[in-house]
Amino acid sequence: MNVFEFMITRRESLWHLTVEHFYLVFLAVLIAVIIGIIVGIIITYSYTASVFALTICQVLMTVPSMAMLGFLLPFFGIGFRTGMIALVLYSLLPIVRNTYTGIREIPNSILESAYGMGMTPWHVLLRIQVPLALPVIMAGIRTATVMVIGIAAIASYIGAGGLGELIFHGISRTQPYRILAGAILISIMAVMADLILGWVEERLMVR
Amino acid sequence: MIKLENVTKIFPGSEIPAVDNLNMEINEGEVCVLVGPSGCGKTTTMKMINRIFEPTEGKIYVNGEDISKINPIKLRLGIGYVIQEIGLFPHLNIAENVATVPRELKWPANKINQRVDELLTVVGLDPKLHRNRKPSGLSGGQRQRVGVARAMAADPPIMLMDEPFGAVDPITRARLQNEFLRLQEQLKKTIVFVTHDIDEAIKMGDRIAAMREGKLVQYSDPNELLSSPADEFVANLVGRNRSIKRLHLIRAYEAVRSNVPFLEKGDSMESVREKIEDSELRAVLVVDDRQKLIGLVSADDIKKDRGAKVAGDLAQEIENYVTDDATLNDALSVMLNLGEGYVAVVDDGHKLKGTITLGDLLEVVKDDDARAAS
Numbered sequence: 001m002n003v004f005e006f007m008i009t010r011r012e013s014l015w016h017l018t019v020e021h022f023y024l025v026f027l028a029v030l031i032a033v034i035i036g037i038i039v040g041i042i043i044t045y046s047y048t049a050s051v052f053a054l055t056i057c058q059v060l061m062t063v064p065s066m067a068m069l070g071f072l073l074p075f076f077g078i079g080f081r082t083g084m085i086a087l088v089l090y091s092l093l094p095i096v097r098n099t100y101t102g103i104r105e106i107p108n109s110i111l112e113s114a115y116g117m118g119m120t121p122w123h124v125l126l127r128i129q130v131p132l133a134l135p136v137i138m139a140g141i142r143t144a145t146v147m148v149i150g151i152a153a154i155a156s157y158i159g160a161g162g163l164g165e166l167i168f169h170g171i172s173r174t175q176p177y178r179i180l181a182g183a184i185l186i187s188i189m190a191v192m193a194d195l196i197l198g199w200v201e202e203r204l205m206v207r
Numbered sequence: 208m209i210k211l212e213n214v215t216k217i218f219p220g221s222e223i224p225a226v227d228n229l230n231m232e233i234n235e236g237e238v239c240v241l242v243g244p245s246g247c248g249k250t251t252t253m254k255m256i257n258r259i260f261e262p263t264e265g266k267i268y269v270n271g272e273d274i275s276k277i278n279p280i281k282l283r284l285g286i287g288y289v290i291q292e293i294g295l296f297p298h299l300n301i302a303e304n305v306a307t308v309p310r311e312l313k314w315p316a317n318k319i320n321q322r323v324d325e326l327l328t329v330v331g332l333d334p335k336l337h338r339n340r341k342p343s344g345l346s347g348g349q350r351q352r353v354g355v356a357r358a359m360a361a362d363p364p365i366m367l368m369d370e371p372f373g374a375v376d377p378i379t380r381a382r383l384q385n386e387f388l389r390l391q392e393q394l395k396k397t398i399v400f401v402t403h404d405i406d407e408a409i410k411m412g413d414r415i416a417a418m419r420e421g422k423l424v425q426y427s428d429p430n431e432l433l434s435s436p437a438d439e440f441v442a443n444l445v446g447r448n449r450s451i452k453r454l455h456l457i458r459a460y461e462a463v464r465s466n467v468p469f470l471e472k473g474d475s476m477e478s479v480r481e482k483i484e485d486s487e488l489r490a491v492l493v494v495d496d497r498q499k500l501i502g503l504v505s506a507d508d509i510k511k512d513r514g515a516k517v518a519g520d521l522a523q524e525i526e527n528y529v530t531d532d533a534t535l536n537d538a539l540s541v542m543l544n545l546g547e548g549y550v551a552v553v554d555d556g557h558k559l560k561g562t563i564t565l566g567d568l569l570e571v572v573k574d575d576d577a578r579a580a581s
């Protein structure tokens with residue numbers, strides 16, 4: 001059987017796995033966006049906190065995904081939840097870091113005129129800092145999404161579901177077309193996410 | 208209106224005070240210019256007035272109220288603020304930028320819109336054309352105008368302006384200065400104006416505070432600063448051509464000769480010849496039936512064009528004119544640039560007011576020298 005025959009005959013279950021994979025990534029990135037942007041904003045107010053938070057994220061990133069899953073397994077068990085937590089942790093760094101740098105990069109003159117005219121710190125954050133940092137934050141979200149699409153494949157190993165299942169089944173049953181089908185679909189998803197989010201980023205940058 | 212009492216500012220980690228025991232009072236409706244070399248503490252002084260910096264020692268009063276007891280946000284909403292880098296918000300359009308303070312004050316949307324259009328017109332930008340543009344699409348001069356409009360948005364009685372016309376070419380700067388002074392004549396705001404350009408200080412200031420290394424060296428009106436500098440430092444700051452600097456202080460409408468002969472465009476050739484014969488310059492200005500300046504007829508023009516029937520046929524457009532709110536220094540630069548011995552003076556409707564000659568300027572300067580010597 002070649003890979004295309006396989007993909008056509010099994011399109012329904014492949015579609016199912018693709019949706020599952022997408023859902024896993026989407027949910028993980030969504031949670032990471034909410035946590036990451038809030039953390040990224042908070043640490044701009046304190047140098048110590050920023051060093052602390054960015055270092056933790058950096059360390060998390062260097063943990064190999066297998067080791068991370070193995071580490072989380074005893075706490076959260078086999079399945080979707082452990083996979084999800086691992087993916088959220090991986091997406092955090094680019095989002096926290098980009099939120100932080102995006103806000104820190106805003107020229108001082110802009111903030112000074114905002115405060116000097118009597119804007120409240122809350123309004124400065126919502127009307128000036130976040131909108132100006134948005135393209136950079138978006139770039140972080142894009143990096144996180146593309147990265148997590150790949151890592152989610154590995155999370156299938158502990159039963160989180162998604163396209164990774166094809167790959168692991170392919171390996172255990174020595175069916176290369178399964179591995180290939182999984183790899184192709186994951187790549188397509190990654191490329192599409194990259195293009196779409198890149199387009200969004202570009203739109204935000206237009207000033 | 209604004210009073211500084213023994214104000215000292217020492218930045219953390221620094222030995223020398225950036226502002227050293229400053230005492231000054233700024234009267235209501237006056238432009239007070241802080242001038243001095245780079246690093247002398249002008250910006251620091253200004254930023255203590257809206258509590259961006261807190262003084263290490265001393266007190267500042269606005270309208271008799273100790274500002275350290277006023278909520279900084281409330282204080283700042285009543286003080287227009289223009290910083291040197293302008294600091295427009297790049298992601299917001301011009302209207303949204305100008306609306307910053309009214310929005311903070313929660314004005315209703317239609318009132319904000321109306322005010323934005325009004326202000327853009329005041330600073331010489333067509334609201335229809337510029338409302339929806341982003342700051343990046345504007346020239347340096349236009350950005351400065353938006354910066355000033357934004358500071359004036361909620362009509363604050365006090366304005367702090369840190370080199371507001373610093374980032375533009377000299378010609379645009381002179382125009383912005385003139386427009387600003389014309390506006391200030393009506394609005395009578397209390398203004399603290401920072402510059403390191405002594406010419407600008409003399410032109411803009413009702414009072415000038417000359418600063419050096421955080422200390423106030425002299426605080427007086429421009430005339431006094433020019434005629435009796437307190438010490439060598441101020442004398443150097445003011446420079447050697449003091450009497451020429453006084454040309455900054457006199458406006459064209461104050462010095463214009465209005466009794467010059469002129470022609471209307473319908474005047475006959477006979478009266479053209481007559482007037483040219485009588486004139487010193489062997490040339491006469493021509494206006495239309497509403498007194499607007501059209502140009503100039505010279506003796507040569509008559510010789511060249513024998514077919515002409517009325518003065519209007521012969522008039523040549525001229526460039527050597529200034530508006531009546533220009534300073535004599537502006538008039539002098541126009542003369543020198545165009546190599547003419549005089550300028551025509553028109554009002555903002557381009558109506559002819561008269562002329563100013565190089566001789567008139569020399570008189571002014573000479574009078575001053577005589578006065579200074581006596």
Ligand SMILES: Nc1ncnc2c1ncn2[C@@H]1O[C@H](COP(=O)(O)OP(=O)(O)OP(=O)(O)O)[C@@H](O)[C@H]1O
Nearest residue numbers: 218219221225244245246247248249250251252403
């Ligand atoms: N935020 C700050 N922290 C520490 N030192 C400062 C700070 N702001 C200004 N200074 C110092 O205070 C002194 C006065 O600075 P200030 O900005 O008031 O000068 P200035 O007269 O406005 O000069 P310029 O014409 O260059 O703008 C300088 O020595 C400067 O280095």
Ligand SMILES: [Mg+2]
Nearest residue numbers: 249250251369
């Ligand atoms: Mg300064």
